[in-house]
Amino acid sequence: MFDAGNVDLPTMRVQRIPGRPMLAIVIDDSRASRDVLRRMLVAEGFHVVEAGNGQEGLDTLAAQGGAALVVTDGHMPVLDGLGLARALRADPSWDETRLLLATEETDLHAIAEALEAGADDFLMKPVDADGLHEKLVSLRLLRAGAA
Amino acid sequence: MSGRRPADHGSELAGISRDILRRFCRLPSVAADAPADPRPGDGWVCFTVGLEGAWDGELVLACAPGLARTATARTLRTSPESVTAAEIDDVLGEILSIAVGSLKAALPRPTTYGLPTPWSADGRPGSVRVAGSEVRAAGQALRLTLFRRAPEG
Numbered sequence: 001m002f003d004a005g006n007v008d009l010p011t012m013r014v015q016r017i018p019g020r021p022m023l024a025i026v027i028d029d030s031r032a033s034r035d036v037l038r039r040m041l042v043a044e045g046f047h048v049v050e051a052g053n054g055q056e057g058l059d060t061l062a063a064q065g066g067a068a069l070v071v072t073d074g075h076m077p078v079l080d081g082l083g084l085a086r087a088l089r090a091d092p093s094w095d096e097t098r099l100l101l102a103t104e105e106t107d108l109h110a111i112a113e114a115l116e117a118g119a120d121d122f123l124m125k126p127v128d129a130d131g132l133h134e135k136l137v138s139l140r141l142l143r144a145g146a147a
Numbered sequence: 148m149s150g151r152r153p154a155d156h157g158s159e160l161a162g163i164s165r166d167i168l169r170r171f172c173r174l175p176s177v178a179a180d181a182p183a184d185p186r187p188g189d190g191w192v193c194f195t196v197g198l199e200g201a202w203d204g205e206l207v208l209a210c211a212p213g214l215a216r217t218a219t220a221r222t223l224r225t226s227p228e229s230v231t232a233a234e235i236d237d238v239l240g241e242i243l244s245i246a247v248g249s250l251k252a253a254l255p256r257p258t259t260y261g262l263p264t265p266w267s268a269d270g271r272p273g274s275v276r277v278a279g280s281e282v283r284a285a286g287q288a289l290r291l292t293l294f295r296r297a298p299e300g
Binding site for chain 1: 167219223238247248251262
């Protein structure tokens with residue numbers, strides 16, 4: 001687990017708490033990809049915690065008592081993005097957590113499978129800041145035009 | 148989809164490489180005229196991802212040492228002198244992961260792929276080179292080569 005910031009947050013829900021950043025958990029087995037996403041999310045006003053695979057991400061989610069957003073890679077060791085989506089949606093504690101799949105997968109069948117498993121939306125890798133911003137707006141985590 | 152011709156795969160691989168270098172590593176690149184085979188040794192960073200299913204083979208990435216260091220530094224927004232071997236492996240492995248995911252739509256279905264692992268030239272006996280690409284950034288080469296395992300017998 002890699003804590004990218006120094007803000008200690010209790011339980012988070014999707015609603016933004018005035019004066020506090022929303023919590024996002026970035027899950028990817030590549031440190032570089034986590035780094036890229038962390039920079040973009042911090043620029044959007046999120047507090048970011050990182051995890052190296054799906055299981056570590058679930059453990060982090062539980063340890064944090066929830067998160068507004070989970071951004072996960074698809075292909076990872078231990079527990080992949082599909083497994084993470086199924087596990088996360090099997091627990092009603094995380095109903096309010098938005099799940100965004102950041103994937104290199106261009107096979108639409110694989111993406112559809114992840115959406116059916118509980119991902120709210122997906123982003124193609126390499127992720128760019130504008131594309132991420134649009135998804136955060138469509139997931140109602142940001143207002144249009146807000147950073 | 149029945150898959151594309153080898154020449155199409157070569158141009159597709161070059162386009163994928165350039166797109167990843169530009170968007171992930173923030174590095175401009177140009178396609179080279181004569182794609183070469185992967186070249187392990189001499190400090191080149193080489194990774195492979197296995198392909199299974201309708202396309203049985205592998206996609207191999209080989210990157211010249213100077214470009215591997217530069218691409219890693221640009222991705223992590225640090226200086227080339229400060230990057231570690233583990234960071235280089237992480238970034239090059241991720242480049243290959245993105246490349247194979249991008250290529251997958253051009254391969255016959257169903258084809259699945261695994262995680263990147265270090266590659267050596269004798270790693271997969273029976274594999275035949277089908278297509279390759281070379282792009283150059285920061286004056287050095289990055290190669291992607293697609294192999295297919297020949298049917299047994």
